[in-house]
Amino acid sequence: MEFPFDVDALLPERITVLDQHLRPPARRPGTTTPARVDLQQQIMTIVDELGKASAKAQHLPAPITSASRMQSNRHVMYILKDTSARMAGKGAIVGFLKVGYKKLFVLDDREAHNEVEPLCILDFYIHESLQRHGHGRELFQYMLQKERVEPHQLAIDRPSQKLLKFLNKHYSLETTVPQVNNFVIFEGFFAHQHRPPATSLRATRHSCAAAVDPMPAAPARKLPPKRAEGDIKPYSSSDREFLKVAVEPPWPLNRAPRRATPPAHPPPRSSSLGNSPERGPLRPFVPEQELLRSLRLCPPHPTARLLLATDPGGSPAQRRRTSRTPPGLVAQSCSYSRHGRLNSSSPNTGNQELKQGEQETENRSASEEQVLSQHGSRQEPMHTVPPQAQAPPAQSWTMGGDMFNARFIRNLQERRSTRPW
Numbered sequence: 372m373e374f375p376f377d378v379d380a381l382l383p384e385r386i387t388v389l390d391q392h393l394r395p396p397a398r399r400p401g402t403t404t405p406a407r408v409d410l411q412q413q414i415m416t417i418v419d420e421l422g423k424a425s426a427k428a429q430h431l432p433a434p435i436t437s438a439s440r441m442q443s444n445r446h447v448m449y450i451l452k453d454t455s456a457r458m459a460g461k462g463a464i465v466g467f468l469k470v471g472y473k474k475l476f477v478l479d480d481r482e483a484h485n486e487v488e489p490l491c492i493l494d495f496y497i498h499e500s501l502q503r504h505g506h507g508r509e510l511f512q513y514m515l516q517k518e519r520v521e522p523h524q525l526a527i528d529r530p531s532q533k534l535l536k537f538l539n540k541h542y543s544l545e546t547t548v549p550q551v552n553n554f555v556i557f558e559g560f561f562a563h564q565h566r567p568p569a570t571s572l573r574a575t576r577h578s579c580a581a582a583v584d585p586m587p588a589a590p591a592r593k594l595p596p597k598r599a600e601g602d603i604k605p606y607s608s609s610d611r612e613f614l615k616v617a618v619e620p621p622w623p624l625n626r627a628p629r630r631a632t633p634p635a636h637p638p639p640r641s642s643s644l645g646n647s648p649e650r651g652p653l654r655p656f657v658p659e660q661e662l663l664r665s666l667r668l669c670p671p672h673p674t675a676r677l678l679l680a681t682d683p684g685g686s687p688a689q690r691r692r693t694s695r696t697p698p699g700l701v702a703q704s705c706s707y708s709r710h711g712r713l714n715s716s717s718p719n720t721g722n723q724e725l726k727q728g729e730q731e732t733e734n735r736s737a738s739e740e741q742v743l744s745q746h747g748s749r750q751e752p753m754h755t756v757p758p759q760a761q762a763p764p765a766q767s768w769t770m771g772g773d774m775f776n777a778r779f780i781r782n783l784q785e786r787r788s789t790r791p792w
């Protein structure tokens with residue numbers, strides 16, 4: 372992998388170790404020294420390009436290694452340069468290996484949860500033209516020595532088939548200990564460790580055995596005091612988690628309240644404690660006002676459109692049904708309902724109230740409600756929520772019914788002091 376600058380001068384050693392500072396290594400005596408900021412820029416370019424190449428080789432949608440991710444994490448990158456290409460010009464990069472310590476919850480061979488902080492293989496790439504030439508092994512071996520770990524003590528972040536074969540061939544790592552997260556650990560991971568008292572499900576269940584068993588825990592880092600078993604989640608976030616697309620709940624539940632300013636501290640991306648690998652933080656519950664506005668003003672969910680379009684009898688039938696219903700019940704038939712009566716007034720009473728309410732000062736809200744209640748007589752039904760969301764008929768009050776008019780909303784808001792004006 373070549374670059375438009377002198378890689379050979381930039382990285383004097385065959386293997387360069389970079390940490391989060393991405394500091395350019397000291398140059399060989401006698402070589403001209405460009406401004407330090409330029410050198411760092413070159414280092415960042417190399418890291419970014421290696422990350423992109425690795426992502427492409429692994430068919431990832433986005434790089435998991437980049438200069439900015441390096442700077443925001445305590446990872447270490449081992450970069451191998453091609454010394455044979457030195458004569459040909461500015462040198463070239465062969466590949467890289469990225470490692471880092473991570474707090475993980477791993478299962479041992481008896482399916483007990485263990486909180487550990489092993490050194491993890493996070494990203495590994497050798498240029499396509501140079502694979503199967505022993506470069507991967509050279510880099511890996513160097514890392515093992517530098518980090519002073521044994522291969523079986525490592526956790527591997529979602530290894531590719533090539534990497535599994537590589538580990539099997541060079542380090543005889545074959546039998547994995549099944550996990551519920553994306554990390555792979557091998558037999559021997561828990562060897563020569565000491566089991567703490569009663570920290571795992573298994574240990575709790577088999578307390579007698581736990582008293583004498585060796586403790587499963589990965590190497591190296593001192594961990595905070597063990598938490599109660601209930602606090603331990605059986606998953607740990609992989610560095611690749613951010614690649615997953617979050618699945619949103621359907622409209623209108625996906626409408627989070629507007630924020631005036633972005634949060635001061637976004638959640639950390641690679642910390643594993645307490646994070647589910649499947650989702651980001653859940654959105655706060657939609658406030659009632661926002662929900663009401665959505666119900667009245669937003670277009671239908673695409674699924675509803677699809678159902679209406681594909682069900683030949685469904686859409687007209689639904690419209691026919693709604694057009695025969697008394698004013699106000701249309702919205703009732705397709706809105707959220709809450710069980711238990713809050714207001715004893717009948718739909719008609721509600722309608723009456725609406726008509727009076729329209730004369731009053733709550734123009735905006737009232738006119739919206741008017742649209743809502745008169746909708747039954749319209750040709751094109753109001754777009755609210757999917758037709759399948761039918762409200763229970765009696766014994767429940769509905770947000771879309773006649774009684775749910777301007778006055779009702781105002782009362783509700785005044786009672787809760789949420790009126791925006």
Ligand SMILES: CC(=O)SCCNC(=O)CCNC(=O)[C@H](O)C(C)(C)COP(=O)(O)OP(=O)(O)OC[C@H]1O[C@@H](n2cnc3c(N)ncnc32)[C@H](O)[C@@H]1OP(=O)(O)O
Nearest residue numbers: 494495496497502503504505506507508530531536537540
């Ligand atoms: C946590 C992670 O990073 S997962 C992602 C790992 N990276 C990738 O999959 C990217 C593409 N692959 C690569 O970059 C490289 O193949 C690496 C990094 C996995 C291995 O580097 P190499 O320099 O090829 O390894 P090296 O030459 O030392 O060892 C070769 C052995 O690796 C394994 N291997 C390497 N390439 C392949 C391949 N295409 N198919 C199957 N096994 C392979 C084999 O065991 C091979 O031995 P063999 O040739 O006798 O079958």
